[in-house]
Each structure stands twice: as C-alpha cells, then as structure tokens.
Amino acid sequence: MTVSAVMRAPEASVLRLSRYHCFVGELIHSGDTKRLTSSRIAAELGVSDEAVRRDLSYVDVEGRPGAGYAHRELYDALANFLDLSAGHPFAAVGNRRFLEGLSTVFPAETFGLRAVAYFSEDPEDFGRSIDGIQVRSLDDAAEVVSRLGVGIALVATAPEFVPDTLERLYAAGVGGALLLTPVLDTRHPEGMNVTFFRIPCTLKALAATHVDRAAEMKPTAPSCCCDGGSA
Amino acid sequence: MTVSAVMRAPEASVLRLSRYHCFVGELIHSGDTKRLTSSRIAAELGVSDEAVRRDLSYVDVEGRPGAGYAHRELYDALANFLDLSAGHPFAAVGNRRFLEGLSTVFPAETFGLRAVAYFSEDPEDFGRSIDGIQVRSLDDAAEVVSRLGVGIALVATAPEFVPDTLERLYAAGVGGALLLTPVLDTRHPEGMNVTFFRIPCTLKALAATHVDRAAEMKPTAPSCCCDGGSA
C-alpha cells in the first residue's frame, strides 16, 4: 500500500480480505511452506488473481515480485486491517439448542474467532452452559460485553426478539452484528453495523436460479456457478 | 415486462425479488389493503424505489400508474418468476440440535417455505423427529428427495462433511444449496448452484467496518449503515 493513496476498501473487498485471513490462518496452522502468491490464493478461493492483488493493495503489506507474500506477515497485516486480534471474541444470541448445534457447524477457533458470551431470550436457558460458557440473559449484556471486550455478535433469536436484541446489544457496546434471523424490515440502531442474512430469501433465489430461465438468452456466457457462486 | 426485452435479471435483483416475495406474502397474510407501490416496498425494505421498479421489470407483472400493484397478482408473479410453489419445499442437513433450534430462528412457513426433509451426518440422530419429520441418513437422500420433489437444501453440517454432503444431495437431485457451514474452498459439484455463506468472514468484516478506518477519507459520503447494511 502506498501511503498517499489511502482509499476506502469496497465492501466486497473487505469480505474477500476476511476470507484471505481465514485461508492464510489455515495455511499457517497446517505448517504450509509453499509459495503464497496472489494466483494461489485466487485459485484456492475461486476469485481472480487480479482481484486478490487489488484487494491486498488496501492492506498495509508488500509482496515480493516473483515470490509472493510471506505467510505470517500477510496474516498479521490482514488481521491488522480487519481489526482482529488472535482468537477474536464475539458474542452469540439465540436459543440454547441452536447455539449448541452452531459450534459444530462453525468451529470458531478454526477460523481465528472465539465465542466468549452466549445470550438467550429463553429464561429456561439461563445458567446452563455451552462449552463451559454460561448462557445468560440479555439483561447482563452490558456487564458481560464490557468486561470481555466484545465488539461483534452473531444474532439468531426468534424474529420477534430481533429489534429488542439489537438495541440491547448496541446499548451494551456491541457495534456490529450478523443477523441470521430473517427479518424483512431493516431498521436497527443508528450507528450499529448490521449484516442482514436472510435464509429464506437466499433459498428462494436458489430456487429461481437452479433452473435458470434466462439461460437461453446468454449462450456465450460461462455457466453461472462454476467460478464460485458465493454471496 | 415487455415481451421482447427478455434479459437476465442480475443476481442482486433476484435476491431482492425474493425479499419482495416474502414481504408481499406477509402483507397478504396480515390482510393489508393499503396501496402497494414501488416506493412503499422500497421504504419498508430499505432499498430505492427505482431499484424496485427496475427489479420488477424482469417479472411478468404490470403495475398501474398512479395506483401501484395488486397484492395477489404481484405475489403470484414473483412466485412464478422465482419458480416457487406455495409452501415451497426444502431439505435441511445438519446435526439435530442445530436443526431443532433453526426452526425457531427461521420459521419457514412464515416465509412461504416448508421444511420437508431433515438429514444428519450423526447416526445417533437417525429416526428421531423434529416437528414430525424424521431425521434420516443421507443414504436415503435420493429416495426422499425424489419422492418429495425437493430442489433446494439448507446445508449446515460440520465442515469435514461438506463436500460429501453436497455431492450426495446433487446426486439425489437437489440442484441448489445454501451452505451455512463455512468452507474456504468453493469446489462443488459442477452444475449445482451453491451459495456460500461464511459466518466467520462476515463477522470479521464487521469487526473491520464498525470502526471504519477509512471514514476520515470520505466526509461527504453518507454514513455507512443507515440505509440498510445488507449483504
């Protein structure tokens, strides 16, 4: 990155950069020593190598022409850019069963993250623990969040609890939330960064595209999903 | 839609159209009779009204200038465009706990979808039921999927089972999958439409943006998240 040409990285780049962070973390973890070049990252992750270099230009790291990037250096630079610590803490909100099941679907440590607080909207869940972490009421959010220094949360409550949950998390100091509960209405605390992920909408979109009605119109274009149908 | 100007709807439009489908479905369900205009949809869903009209131009429906769209007509046209039936069936794959918890996070019927088959990779789960549906082995996928006419699936297995799961689903006739398990590698059966959703990457991206380092560079631009920070 040249010092003068500081510019905002597009959302899409930030998302890809976070994938590179996961990927390089995995390489380091597995003791990989092969050359780490933009085209290797690109091939592995299904993006173009120009995109990788363009994305990395937002990050304070330098590659070596002819050689590529140093694993650790790149990892640290990405972590720094993304404001991530080692085993970056996050909170999760949802019913106990879901939270329990989640940890096998998404083994946080593998990705350099760490669940440090669980909240539920169901009083029956309070006090029970998941992986040694007590499930608590959102009433405790402010205390827990500030004590553990949590800035981001995964939210998967029932739909009716979403607005309240987001407000309480934000009030407690959580600045960013990934919302897995589908809600149509996007209102949320001003200043809070919320990523809305809508399972039903994504499923519906899949129903639409898997028999692509428009396929007959673009016979020359490459097939829709071969180069990574990511969202 | 004019008949001659058939063109492929962009991915982003399809995703928004599926949100309109959810939204209009909810309006119908709640007996709403207020005018249904592009600007109303736009305001409610946090998109621009031009985008709504542009999106709807891909769909075989006509609005009435000065009046807007007929609820039912629009709903049916959207369902038709998206290839959706009423209570569109989908399968879900994951551990039992997660699947159980999922149904409160994502009440499918509310969104015009219906879980008709559950699969687990854990033999302990086989035979137990969730909401009256037996959890089965993926060995039964072909039979179940073809019998129930399932075309799409929600996949949330542990990471190591993902490639096998996708292959078996595809072999069983499932053409589209939403993958909630984070995987870096995007390889999947050719011809299968897979949407990769990566919880850890999205969380990391949130860590990056909630203290937006680049904010100081674009003082004139509107704040990043006020008009719907959707992904």
Added chain:
DNA sequence: TAGATTGTTAATCGATTAACAATC
C-alpha cells in the same frame, strides 16, 4: 540474468440512480 509475480493504470463491464414521458 531469466522467470515469475507484484502493484497500478487504463479499459470494460455491470449495476444503481436520476429523470421523465406515458398513463391510470
């Protein structure tokens, strides 16, 4: 050096926004 790969500029592509005539 020769080969490989970076970082960046220019060209392309696609999607969003603005604007407005058509029309209920």
Added chain:
DNA sequence: TAGATTGTTAATCGATTAACAATC
C-alpha cells in the same frame, strides 16, 4: 381532470478485468 405512480431511457457510479512496467 389533477395527482400519483409506472416503466424505461440516459447518466452516473463503482467494481472487475485486462494489461504491463517495475522489480525481486
């Protein structure tokens, strides 16, 4: 009719791809 809203065209914006000089 007058007011409101559609459908679409043109203008803008942003992101991706291509290309290549710089450089290890």
